[in-house]
Amino acid sequence: MAAVTWRQARCWCPSLLQVFRFPVAQVHLGRPTMRASQQDFENAMNQVKLLKQDPGNQVKLKLYALYKQATDGPCNVPKPGVFDLVNKAKWEAWNALGSLPKETARQNYVDLVSSLSPSSEASSQGTHGADEKVQESKDIVVSSEDGITKIMFNRPTKKNAITFQMYQDIMLALKNASTDNSAITVFTGAGDYYCSGNDLTNFTSAAGGMEEAASKGAVVLREFVNSFIDFPKPLVAVVNGPAVGISVTLLGLFDAVYASDKATFHTPFSHLGQSPEACSSYTFPRIMGSAKAAEVLLFGKKLTAREACAHGLVSEVFPESTFEKEVWTRLRAYAKLPPNSMRISKELIRKNEKEKLHEVNAEECTTLKARWLSDECINAIMNFVSRKAKLGRPQSS
Numbered sequence: 001m002a003a004v005t006w007r008q009a010r011c012w013c014p015s016l017l018q019v020f021r022f023p024v025a026q027v028h029l030g031r032p033t034m035r036a037s038q039q040d041f042e043n044a045m046n047q048v049k050l051l052k053q054d055p056g057n058q059v060k061l062k063l064y065a066l067y068k069q070a071t072d073g074p075c076n077v078p079k080p081g082v083f084d085l086v087n088k089a090k091w092e093a094w095n096a097l098g099s100l101p102k103e104t105a106r107q108n109y110v111d112l113v114s115s116l117s118p119s120s121e122a123s124s125q126g127t128h129g130a131d132e133k134v135q136e137s138k139d140i141v142v143s144s145e146d147g148i149t150k151i152m153f154n155r156p157t158k159k160n161a162i163t164f165q166m167y168q169d170i171m172l173a174l175k176n177a178s179t180d181n182s183a184i185t186v187f188t189g190a191g192d193y194y195c196s197g198n199d200l201t202n203f204t205s206a207a208g209g210m211e212e213a214a215s216k217g218a219v220v221l222r223e224f225v226n227s228f229i230d231f232p233k234p235l236v237a238v239v240n241g242p243a244v245g246i247s248v249t250l251l252g253l254f255d256a257v258y259a260s261d262k263a264t265f266h267t268p269f270s271h272l273g274q275s276p277e278a279c280s281s282y283t284f285p286r287i288m289g290s291a292k293a294a295e296v297l298l299f300g301k302k303l304t305a306r307e308a309c310a311h312g313l314v315s316e317v318f319p320e321s322t323f324e325k326e327v328w329t330r331l332r333a334y335a336k337l338p339p340n341s342m343r344i345s346k347e348l349i350r351k352n353e354k355e356k357l358h359e360v361n362a363e364e365c366t367t368l369k370a371r372w373l374s375d376e377c378i379n380a381i382m383n384f385v386s387r388k389a390k391l392g393r394p395q396s397s
């Protein structure tokens, strides 16, 4: 066998913070064996380089973890800071292997690579077909059926609060959805909530200083919101329950919002010492008028679904008992409309606003970065974490 040439191969992660790297070598693949030799291992590493399609972040993390376990043994390096998203994900994947023996890790690596045959590659790609089920991660579940790509917040025990990993998963899901075979893309939530907004522990668990955490948070937020501004297909929210914070402000960038009559819309930014994001400082006054937007964004007035509909944020409200059936029936019909026509019409509607939206997004992120470092914000988050205040409760409306 030829001498192995190690090198770092750049893999195909298309979203923000996407550069997962893992070593590959110059040889060919062996099929799964009962006991993988060093050569099988090296063959498998080379095969990774030859894969024609991106196997997806979850698989790449698994490969990285198994490679490290097989070569270095159990994870022995300090955990990266919370904002070092890629290295933290890699560290967690490696650390999760515990004391798995090197030989077993080597075998598992070979078997995993072997399973990435051309036929199995297709189902793990972002370019999945319109009738496939795809799961990007456990907290963000992506599926595609009947011409609709559904992106579901799936963290019901935490009211679907969005972690840093989930921001990344959503960006990836949107990137994939923009080129898949579906005609429209739909967001919804699992459980009783649509989404309770940013996970307030994202900042409290930051390993680096607050300054660094705020800088990185602003970068993630800007990129995240950009992916909604630029999304080319019709984007629909199926708001199954209460929505808080960024899950509300983002709705100003959606093309249609359907809500159950048990949904509420709450942006408690002043309570949190924060400021609006997702272009809502621009979209909300345009959608609902400046007086109502101020009440919502400055004073944190919680809107019922019917109020949100009356003020233009929601397209239509449905009774809870028939919500799912009625909305999905309608969406399946919409998804049969000519997709290019819908895409071109959306482009026309969005075109004149795009530059402005990007400007607003950048400014909101800069402002929020400063807010996250303020005493008002730090105290509010600490209050939530220590359960002195729950932001949903003091509101009377």
Ligand SMILES: CCCCC/C=C/C(=O)SCCNC(=O)CCNC(=O)[C@H](O)C(C)(C)COP(=O)(O)OP(=O)(O)OC[C@H]1O[C@@H](n2cnc3c(N)ncnc32)[C@H](O)[C@@H]1OP(=O)(O)O
Pocket (backbone or CB within 6 Å): 157, 158, 159, 161, 162, 196, 197, 198, 199, 200, 201, 217, 218, 220, 221, 244, 245, 246, 247, 268, 269, 272, 274, 277, 384, 390, 391, 392, 393
């Ligand atoms: C880097 C990007 C930044 C983007 C900027 C975005 C800003 C925002 O989104 S601001 C809005 C942030 N969200 C909130 O302020 C909501 C906070 N949560 C609450 O007020 C309440 O939890 C509730 C009203 C959403 C629900 O109340 P309740 O029905 O009483 O349920 P629990 O409080 O017991 O919640 C169950 C469970 O879920 C955890 N949780 C809920 N929301 C969040 C959250 N946003 N962040 C972190 N954790 C959340 C809650 O702590 C409970 O956990 P356990 O105590 O472990 O059961």
